[in-house]
């Protein structure tokens with residue numbers, strides 16, 4: 355299956371007209387899918403490692419590079435993160451499913467909806483608050499460190515993931531035993 359996304363040329367024309375007239379335009383862009391694989395934690399720390407097979411879109415990313423938004427918001431993985439990669443800022447702040455509210459989406463349920471644009475901040479800030487709660491979540495902090503991602507390490511599972519997997523294996527064995 356092939357997914358392709360097309361931004362309207364009208365968006366670009368409006369932006370280029372604004373620039374030609376010296377106007378500062380704050381651009382927020384949105385997509386359901388992730389433009390880049392780096393926006394997903396590595397497989398060795400995920401309960402669902404196959405998620406990586408449905409993450410990243412060269413088409414979407416190339417459109418963003420052309421658009422140069424001040425902020426790109428995305429969804430799909432239900433993992434809160436806020437990263438700046440090659441000069442573009444990407445963030446996700448998902449409510450998630452009910453069962454995720456106590457897990458990876460807990461920060462969202464604690465601090466509430468995200469205000470990413472506020473016209474009261476004035477032109478100098480571009481309407482974007484300087485500090486968003488997205489910067490305080492674990493994956494943002496972890497992947498903001500230089501060389502945090504290690505593509506060569508595909509086997510060193512996170513400690514919490516080992517515990518979770520062991521629990522799942524035990525539960526499965528229990529269910530199978532009771533079914534006999």
Ligand SMILES: [Fe+2]
Nearest residue numbers: 386429430431
């Ligand atoms: Fe999705």
